[in-house]
Amino acid sequence: MSAREDILARLRERRPDGEFPLPVLPSFPGIEGDLVAAFQQNLAAMGGQCVHLPDREALDPFLCARLGASRLIRTSTDELPGFARTDAVTDPRDLENVHTGIVRARFGVAETGSLFLSGRELQVNTIAYLAQHLVVLLDPAAIVPGIADAYLRDDFTSTNYVSLMTGPSATADIEGVMIRGAQGVRSLTVVFAKPIFTDPTRPADARQA
Amino acid sequence: MSAGTDKTKPVDHAGAAAAFVADTPHLAFHDRRLWELRQKRDGQMHVIPEWQELRSLASAIKEHTLSRLADYLEQFEAQAKARGVTVHWARNAEEHNATVLRIMREHKAKTLAKSKSMLTEECEMAPFLERHGITITETDLGERIQQLDGQAPSHIVVPAVHKLREDVARVFARTIGGDPNNADPNALAEHARVTTRPLMLDADIGMTGANFLVAETGAVVVCTNEGNADLSANIPKVHIVSAGIEKLIPRQADLGVFIRLLSRSALGSPITQYTSHFRGPRAGAEMHIILVDNGRSQRLGEEDFWPSLKCIRCGACMNTCPVYRRSGGLSYGAVYSGPIGAIINPSYDPMRYSTLPFASTLNGSCTSVCPVKINIHDQLYKWRRVIAERGLLPKNKALSLRIAGYVLASPRLYRLATGAARMAVRHLPRALLYSKLNSWGRDREVPAAPKESFAAWAARNRPVKR
Numbered sequence: 046m047s048a049r050e051d052i053l054a055r056l057r058e059r060r061p062d063g064e065f066p067l068p069v070l071p072s073f074p075g076i077e078g079d080l081v082a083a084f085q086q087n088l089a090a091m092g093g094q095c096v097h098l099p100d101r102e103a104l105d106p107f108l109c110a111r112l113g114a115s116r117l118i119r120t121s122t123d124e125l126p127g128f129a130r131t132d133a134v135t136d137p138r139d140l141e142n143v144h145t146g147i148v149r150a151r152f153g154v155a156e157t158g159s160l161f162l163s164g165r166e167l168q169v170n171t172i173a174y175l176a177q178h179l180v181v182l183l184d185p186a187a188i189v190p191g192i193a194d195a196y197l198r199d200d201f202t203s204t205n206y207v208s209l210m211t212g213p214s215a216t217a218d219i220e221g222v223m224i225r226g227a228q229g230v231r232s233l234t235v236v237f238a239k240p241i242f243t244d245p246t247r248p249a250d251a252r253q254a
Numbered sequence: 255m256s257a258g259t260d261k262t263k264p265v266d267h268a269g270a271a272a273a274f275v276a277d278t279p280h281l282a283f284h285d286r287r288l289w290e291l292r293q294k295r296d297g298q299m300h301v302i303p304e305w306q307e308l309r310s311l312a313s314a315i316k317e318h319t320l321s322r323l324a325d326y327l328e329q330f331e332a333q334a335k336a337r338g339v340t341v342h343w344a345r346n347a348e349e350h351n352a353t354v355l356r357i358m359r360e361h362k363a364k365t366l367a368k369s370k371s372m373l374t375e376e377c378e379m380a381p382f383l384e385r386h387g388i389t390i391t392e393t394d395l396g397e398r399i400q401q402l403d404g405q406a407p408s409h410i411v412v413p414a415v416h417k418l419r420e421d422v423a424r425v426f427a428r429t430i431g432g433d434p435n436n437a438d439p440n441a442l443a444e445h446a447r448v449t450t451r452p453l454m455l456d457a458d459i460g461m462t463g464a465n466f467l468v469a470e471t472g473a474v475v476v477c478t479n480e481g482n483a484d485l486s487a488n489i490p491k492v493h494i495v496s497a498g499i500e501k502l503i504p505r506q507a508d509l510g511v512f513i514r515l516l517s518r519s520a521l522g523s524p525i526t527q528y529t530s531h532f533r534g535p536r537a538g539a540e541m542h543i544i545l546v547d548n549g550r551s552q553r554l555g556e557e558d559f560w561p562s563l564k565c566i567r568c569g570a571c572m573n574t575c576p577v578y579r580r581s582g583g584l585s586y587g588a589v590y591s592g593p594i595g596a597i598i599n600p601s602y603d604p605m606r607y608s609t610l611p612f613a614s615t616l617n618g619s620c621t622s623v624c625p626v627k628i629n630i631h632d633q634l635y636k637w638r639r640v641i642a643e644r645g646l647l648p649k650n651k652a653l654s655l656r657i658a659g660y661v662l663a664s665p666r667l668y669r670l671a672t673g674a675a676r677m678a679v680r681h682l683p684r685a686l687l688y689s690k691l692n693s694w695g696r697d698r699e700v701p702a703a704p705k706e707s708f709a710a711w712a713a714r715n716r717p718v719k720r
Contacts, residue, residue, distance in 0.1 A: 049343040052499065052547045056324040059555030065321040068314045070507055073304045087524065137489050137536075138455050156514075157525040170488040170536065174481045192525070193510030201506055202471050205337060205534035206488070209513075211525050214481030218396035218412060220419050221287045222439040227395060228447060228454070229481020229528075 075190035080155040088158025091212035093233040120147035121168040124241045137171040146176035152187040164206040174229040271581030288573040294522020313627035316564035326469040333472025337534030342544045347377035363458030369483035370394040371463030391453040393482035402429040408583030411569040460486035464497035477526040495543045500563040515625040520568040564626040571620035593620035597633040608646040611637035679703035
């Protein structure tokens with residue numbers, strides 16, 4: 046008998062007695078009111094920062110001023126024509142020396158300050174980890190209240206890789222001292238900005254999804 | 255990385271714990287740090303009104319899944335295969351390790367970058383692969399410290415929690431360079447970063463564990479903080495996932511329960527920095543999942559002990575346990591330590607781990623904090639009975655328990671014994687009272703004995719009217 050058949054047969058033979066129905070998941074009342082403020086507060090607790098810009102036109106000047114011309118910058122969004130793209134990269138190792146990566150999150154989660162980033166948004170997954178710093182564009186209208194709300198969406202099955210990222214990489218493995226910047230990015234900054242190119246297949250407002 | 259040396263003898267938990275207790279600075283930090291995690295967990299719990307309902311849901315979902323585990327594994331396998339994942343099955347540690355080695359050899363791979371996985375510890379995979387010429391890099395900082403020090407992890411979430419910063423500085427200086435006298439945690443973590451990232455960039459194959467396997471979507475969910483798991487999985491051309499078969503959950507929506515509970519219970523943070531979902535390989539890459547039984551199907555058939563398979567490895571039971579906090583994970587001489595280890599390990603080897611279910615005050619705190627409501631302290635008690643019935647108690651403990659049972663069964667003997675004890679505590683010289691004969695007098699003052707027993711007091715003040 047193969048290991049597979051053997052294991053499955055043993056599990057069927059030894060299953061616990063009794064009925065164990067799969068519970069229906071209730072909907073708990075979550076964060077109400079200002080989701081952007083809640084998102085910002087909860088992300089700050091996980092070490093991430095948020096930036097509000099007066100308008101969409103302020104984005105490029107803001108990024109240029111913040112990042113400086115000498116830095117190696119890669120972006121995975123097609124809305125920043127002034128920056129080099131990641132999709133020209135084939136080997137994930139090639140992003141090793143990137144100073145800052147710029148990506149757009151599909152949506153955010155207010156409960157935890159998390160950002161939904163999939164292989165589609167990242168294009169090369171390592172951009173979010175090998176870069177020293179990460180800037181994430183987020184549409185303030187695309188914030189869902191809770192983690193449970195996020196998992197009701199079908200975005201999780203749209204690509205092979207999805208990460209909910211909440212702040213920069215961190216460790217407290219030495220005497221519990223919190224250190225931001227473990228193996229992945231050292232900082233994570235969310236810039237609230239509506240997307241210029243909207244995907245007509247996706248509703249702009251995640252709460253209506 | 256086996257924790258003990260002689261596998262034919264029971265683990266000397268009390269002896270190892272005594273050595274840990276004797277080292278005051280380490281003990282004080284360990285106790286304080288783990289209690290801080292417990293308090294942070296409580297803080298998270300208090301801001302979620304539905305916390306107890308989430309625990310009930312998590313428990314019910316896990317019990318349901320375990321009762322139909324074979325069906326859900328088949329569903330998961332079909333979903334994963336449909337996305338191009340190669341699914342392997344392993345009855346035991348040997349089959350798991352052989353599968354990893356076979357994949358490595360098929361790719362002529364020499365180096366493996368891995369993130370945290372208690373299952374690979376359980377399978378003693380590292381020494382096996384090293385014997386076959388594979389170089390393994392643990393990429394989680396705590397695991398890396400432990401690997402470099404040649405020690406097993408002492409905690410399932412914070413593997414090097416028993417070490418002080420000076421210990422880490424010395425381990426690094428000895429193994430990967432650095433100043434043994436610079437114990438600044440920032441400098442140490444930075445040193446680990448700059449020395450580990452190149453090893454991940456050069457690794458032939460990457461490996462992660464799994465926190466959850468979603469049957470409905472075929473997703474492997476990995477919850478980490480350091481970014482090392484996502485680097486290990488996303489850089490090399492091959493990603494191997496080692497997962498115990500009990501990691502299954504039925505639906506994606508169930509993650510809305512478990513993700514809310516896991517990191518809050520483990521570290522007292524609302525979520526891990528990275529909650530990553532792998533459903534298939536990147537373009538041009540390979541993804542393998544090894545589904546490992548290694549004793550789990552056996553435990554599923556044990557009426558009293560199968561609920562321990564609900565465990566999501568958060569470590570909350572360890573952080574809250576007064577015995578764990580004051581004895582250190584390594585004293586358990588097993589892959590899994592603390593209360594959960596004390597009920598999991600005996601199912602592998604009841605003789606070797608016969609002492610562990612006694613490393614508890616049965617205060618029930620472990621059960622109270624468990625996010626999936628495992629009846630840990632009940633199981634501790636039931637394991638004690640199994641161990642006694644199988645004759646696995648040490649002789650002195652078996653004898654004293656037999657005498658205690660005899661005395662407690664007889665009201666007359668009980669009154670005689672308590673009377674004698676009261677007299678002894680009041681009148682014996684200290685040299686005798688705090689000698690080896692009285693283990694209750696070790697490391698503490700025996701409470702003052704009352705002049706008379708409760709029974710005598712009651713007979714005088716509350717005479718029974720006949």
